[in-house]
Amino acid sequence: MRGLRALCFFFVVSLFLLAQNEVNGDSPYRFYTWIITYGDIYPLGVKQQGILINGQFPGPNIDCITNDNLIISVYNYLNEPFLISWNGLQHRGKSWQDGVYGTNCPIPPRKNFTYLLQAKDQIGSFFYFPSLAFQKAAGGFGGIKIYSRPRIPVPFPPPAGDHTVLAGDWFKRGHRGLKWILDGGHNLPFPDGLLINGRGWNGYTFAVDQGKTYRFRVSNVGISTSINFRIQGHTMKLVEVEGSHTLQNTYSSLDVHLGQSLSVLVIADQPPKDYYVVVSSRFTSPVLTTTAILHYRNSYTGVSGPPPGGPTIDIGSSLSQARSIRWNLTASGPRPNPQGSYHYGMIKTSRTIVLANSAPYINGKQRYAVNSVSFIPADTPLKLADYFKIGGVFNLGSIPDHPSYGNGYLATSVMGADFRAFVEIVFQNWEDSVQSWHIDGYSFFVVGMDGGQWTPASRSRYNLRDTVARCTTQVYPKSWTAIYMALDNVGMWNIRSENWARQYLGQQFYLRVYSPANSWRDELPIPKNALLCGRASGHHTRLF
Incomplete structure (x- = not known):
């Protein structure tokens, strides 16, 4: 049986290579086999059932280089369907691999599916997570690092180490119990705590050598809470946000909103001892706090005293910090040309x-x-219905371009859009809480954010020169955030709240970016190994 699985696996890979039509022939392949199981975890000192990948919580990191092909075979040994989504990987021309229910059939229990991904023209820090139901609250997430190709200059010297920090809120109640609360029409309770790399208070250690510089890649993998990240006695130089090199401003602490990722450089330039690495909740009362340890290898002195405090409910400082994050116009991205060579504002x-x-x-x-x-x-899945031309699954235009502020209603909402259009999207938030929005398959320019009602006159305050390009953005209470986005990726793409209760209860929709050319240059064909379900079950995949 094991030999048959291996033969089938390499047959799938061969089909993938054929579908690429030699476009990616020079790019290396990285192979992963992931076994998805439940297991006992104790992140807040209470025994829980968590989702493990190869027995790990959090799951294994993916380390790759720009344009690498990632062949990830996922075996689902849960007693329920499972899907993994890739928060920030743009998988050009392949929304088939997005890993959300609008594009993929779930992997049934005791079955497997092989994701065929490519880190096409990307660098930076991202993460993956379970996308079905409320499984994200049970673990199953891990970090993604995409390094620049050796011949592409990076705007800082190679660090002595590269640390992944997966931080976020956590609940002692299991994911099924949380889903039951939401299904009953109620709000989630307040989180029970925060985690750093799956551990609670002082449960994780980052080891450093005095005098050396380290990269910390911080992702907010929580489901309901913005966080603030800081390291006792040390400053942080911001160098990258979700695939964009930034101006290297120095901060004492940084806000990381739901679904967001960033990279900082930290110099271990303090007297040798242990220091707190602190994550605390933002805009909450009470404030949740957890810590890890920054351990100097030549130190025998542990941490002492309370961890350093950080910002709490103040919106103004967070907004100012967000506006200070700018694109490094002279740095090369995944290609050798400077990031600033793309004049989005023109x-x-x-x-x-x-x-x-x-x-x-x-x-x-x-x-x-x-x-x-x-x-x-x-x-x-909407992508399958669209591909097989199955009527009655969704209607284009089932969500309007502008709010009516009428009564809410239920629908399978899909918005149509044209390939290669350049659009302005404004997120308007009239609620009292910070919102966080993510767009699968895309990176966009956050051109403006401010309080109150957005109007066309708000464009006079846009940053049309050096705003950062990213895939997740926050919207402050009673405020707006505006983005510019080139629709250069054909497919069916999820636009969603990164607050997972809001996403689960309807704050999401799909953007169908369509090209009539039906060309492999625009979108690769349906994978031969695609799972088929629902009304697509009787159809057959084929290669053009």
């Missing part, structure tokens, strides 16, 4: 989309909505 937008979040009660239950539409999953 491109005329062809469409403005305004998205307003809301929290309506529908049929007596708490739901969340975008432009009054609360998303409900269809019985068939």
Whole structure:
């Protein structure tokens, strides 16, 4: 049986190589086999059932180089369906691999699926996570590091070490119990604590040598809370945000909102002893705090006293910090040309989309909505329905371009868009909480954010020169955030709240970026190993 699985696996890989039509023939392949199981974990000192990957919580890191091909065979040994999504990997022309229910059938229990991904023209820090139901609250997440190719200059010397920091809120109640609360139409309780790399207070150690510089890649993998990251006695030089090299400003602490990732350089230049690495919740009362240890290898002195305090509920400082994060125009990205060679501010937008979040009660239950539409999953993944031309699964235009501020309603919302259009999207937030939005398959320019109502006059305050390009952005309470985005990736792409209760209860929709050319240059064909479910079950995959 094991030999048959191996033969089938390499057959799938061969088909993948054929589908690439030698486009990626020079790029290395990295092979992973992941076994997904439940196991006992004790992140907050209480025994819980967590989702493990190869017995690990968090899961293994993916370390790769720009344009590497990633062949990840996932075996699901849970007693429920499972999917992994790749937060920030753009998988050019391959929304087939996105790993959300709108594009992929879930992996059934005791079955496997092989993801065929490529870190095409990307660098930076990202993460993966389970996307179905509320499994994200049980673990199953891990870090993704995409290094620059050796011949592409990086705007800082190679660090002595490269640390992944997966931080976020955590609940002692299991993911099924949390889902049951949401299914009953209620809000989640306040989180029980915060974790750093799956551990609670002082549970994880980062070892450093005095005088050397280290890279810390910080991702907020939580489900409901913005966090603040800081290291006792040390400053941090920001160098990268979700695949973009930034101006190297120095900070004493940094806010990381839900779903966001960033990289900082830290010099171990303090007297040799142990220091707190601190993560605390932002905009919450009470404030949650947890710590890890920064351990100098020549030190025999442990941490002492309380960890350093950080910002709590102040919005103004967070907004100012967000505006200070700028693109490094002279640094090369994944290609040798400078990031600033793409003059996004000189491109005329062809469409403005305004998205307003809301929290309506529908049929007596708490739901969340975008432009009054609360998303409900269809019985068939939207990408498959679109490909096989299965009617009645979704309707284009089922979500409007602008809010009506009417009563909320349920629908499988899909917005149509044209390939190679350049659009302006405004996220308008009239609620009292910070929102966090992510767009799968894309990186966009955060051109502006401010309080109040967005109007066309707000464009006079846009940064059209050196705003950072990223895939996740925050929207402050009673505020707006505007982005510019080139629709250069054909497919069916999820636009969602990174607050997982809001996402689960409808604050998401799909953007169908369409090209009539039907060309492999724009989008690769459906993979031969694609799982088929729902009304697509009787169809067959084929290579063009």
